[in-house]
Amino acid sequence: MTFPAYQQEDVKTDISQKLPDPQFLLFATKEGDLKTAETKKTSRVHEYEKENTRSICLLEQKRKVVSSNIDVPPARKSSEELDMDKVTAAMVLTSLSTSPLVRSPPVRPNESLNGSWKEGGFVPSSTSSSGYWSWNAPSDQSNPSTPSPPLSADSFRAFRTPSQPDDGIDEAETSNLLFDEPIPRKRKNSMKVMFKCLWKNCGKVLSTAAGIQKHIRTIHLGRVGESDYSDGEEDFYYTEIRLNTDSVADGLSSLSPVSSSLASPPSFPTQDAIRPETPCAKTETKLMTPLSRSAPTNLYLVHTDHAYQATPPVNIPGSTKFTPNGSSFSISWQSPPVTFTGIPVSPTHNRPAGSGEQKQAHTVLSSPPRVAFGLRKPRGEGKKCRKVYGMENRDMWCTACRWKKACQRFID
DNA sequence: ATTGCCGGGTG
DNA sequence: CACCCGGCAAT
Numbered sequence: 001m002t003f004p005a006y007q008q009e010d011v012k013t014d015i016s017q018k019l020p021d022p023q024f025l026l027f028a029t030k031e032g033d034l035k036t037a038e039t040k041k042t043s044r045v046h047e048y049e050k051e052n053t054r055s056i057c058l059l060e061q062k063r064k065v066v067s068s069n070i071d072v073p074p075a076r077k078s079s080e081e082l083d084m085d086k087v088t089a090a091m092v093l094t095s096l097s098t099s100p101l102v103r104s105p106p107v108r109p110n111e112s113l114n115g116s117w118k119e120g121g122f123v124p125s126s127t128s129s130s131g132y133w134s135w136n137a138p139s140d141q142s143n144p145s146t147p148s149p150p151l152s153a154d155s156f157r158a159f160r161t162p163s164q165p166d167d168g169i170d171e172a173e174t175s176n177l178l179f180d181e182p183i184p185r186k187r188k189n190s191m192k193v194m195f196k197c198l199w200k201n202c203g204k205v206l207s208t209a210a211g212i213q214k215h216i217r218t219i220h221l222g223r224v225g226e227s228d229y230s231d232g233e234e235d236f237y238y239t240e241i242r243l244n245t246d247s248v249a250d251g252l253s254s255l256s257p258v259s260s261s262l263a264s265p266p267s268f269p270t271q272d273a274i275r276p277e278t279p280c281a282k283t284e285t286k287l288m289t290p291l292s293r294s295a296p297t298n299l300y301l302v303h304t305d306h307a308y309q310a311t312p313p314v315n316i317p318g319s320t321k322f323t324p325n326g327s328s329f330s331i332s333w334q335s336p337p338v339t340f341t342g343i344p345v346s347p348t349h350n351r352p353a354g355s356g357e358q359k360q361a362h363t364v365l366s367s368p369p370r371v372a373f374g375l376r377k378p379r380g381e382g383k384k385c386r387k388v389y390g391m392e393n394r395d396m397w398c399t400a401c402r403w404k405k406a407c408q409r410f411i412d
Numbered sequence: 413a414t415t416g417c418c419g420g421g422t423g
Numbered sequence: 424c425a426c427c428c429g430g431c432a433a434t
Contacts (some may be wrong), residue, residue, distance in 0.1 A: 384416065386415070386416080387415075399425085399426090402426085402427090403417095403425085403427065403428090404418085405418080406416075406418085
């Protein structure tokens with residue numbers, strides 16, 4: 001591929017026009033006296049600036065893009081000047097990053113692997129006549145039509161405001177939080193992935209997925225004999241968390257032995273602490289599949305159980321069979337609704353704008369009175385006589401069903 | 413529209 | 424009691 005002369009010229013002029021003050025300042029600094037140079041702008045400095053700016057930037061451009069067609073002057077500069085090249089390039093980036101139109105992303109050397117969406121199609125492109133860094137045309141990216149949301153210009157602005165480009169916060173860290181990066185990127189070797197059991201009142205944390213799966217299988221799902229067999233059900237009940245090794249001990253102590261005040265279930269990604277790390281593929285898929293797949297009755301009921309937990313307006317049915325922790329769920333739907341209000345927090349209790357736990361408790365307790373007083377037992381989700389036997393076999397129904405009462409044969 | 417079942421009725 | 428059903432709410 002050859003580059004027509006006009007294109008090179010284009011690059012030249014464009015760059016020299018756009019190159020902003022940093023270049024000047026840079027060279028001015030080199031001249032020794034920044035202020036003097038800046039104000040006086042002696043012709044020497046000016047010339048120096050112009051010439052070097054052009055050649056250096058051209059050099060950068062050429063090095064990156066073209067190889068043989070454009071005669072890159074093989075004459076190497078002095079090491080000092082080479083350094084200047086780098087600095088200059090950095091300056092260009094800096095200046096461009098603060099431009100209102102295009103913001104250069106944080107440079108993350110480690111992420112060249114798997115050109116994932118995170119890079120959002122951002123590649124240095126000097127083939128464009130402008131010679132700027134630019135967002136590549138979508139055509140060579142996986143996402144054809146729209147820039148992938150996680151790294152849209154907006155989200156960029158969100159974590160890096162023009163007025164305050166950098167206030168000392170680690171950018172990688174920030175973007176991690178904001179973008180929920182699923183990629184196990186070892187930024188620091190102190191990061192460690194742990195797995196936390198989401199079962200209510202458990203919160204056990206293990207270091208291996210297998211471990212947590214086995215834990216859930218045996219402890220919560222009660223599949224003792226088949227401890228090596230996994231149908232994926234366990235995945236539903238644990239989540240991945242990332243911890244700083246430095247704070248792992250802390251994390252473990254705070255996570256594992258059940259924040260006892262948590263009267264609420266582990267209901268998926270509720271826990272505030274883990275929230276940012278969870279939305280990875282695992283959670284997403286696990287949230288979807290188990291509910292949609294046809295499952296053995298056992299699993300089905302377990303899910304149902306969780307469904308109750310996840311839904312605030314509910315007095316929990318007294319299912320002893322599937323209650324992971326029997327005692328904490330001793331409320332029976334047969335007992336008068338009043339017992340529910342007997343919980344030592346008044347429905348009107350003030351909101352201290354406090355922890356997630358308090359918020360959760362509040363959510364449950366302050367839900368509409370109608371529900372809180374449990375006038376109606378949440379309808380069972382299991383199959384009932386009517387469904388099972390059909391209207392035509394009404395005589396096979398349990399009496400309760402025949403009487404249009406709560407089914408006694410297929411209790412939830 | 414279908415289903416689960418509460419509340420209330422009848423004998 | 425046993426039995427039935429109107430009607431509401433959830434699906």
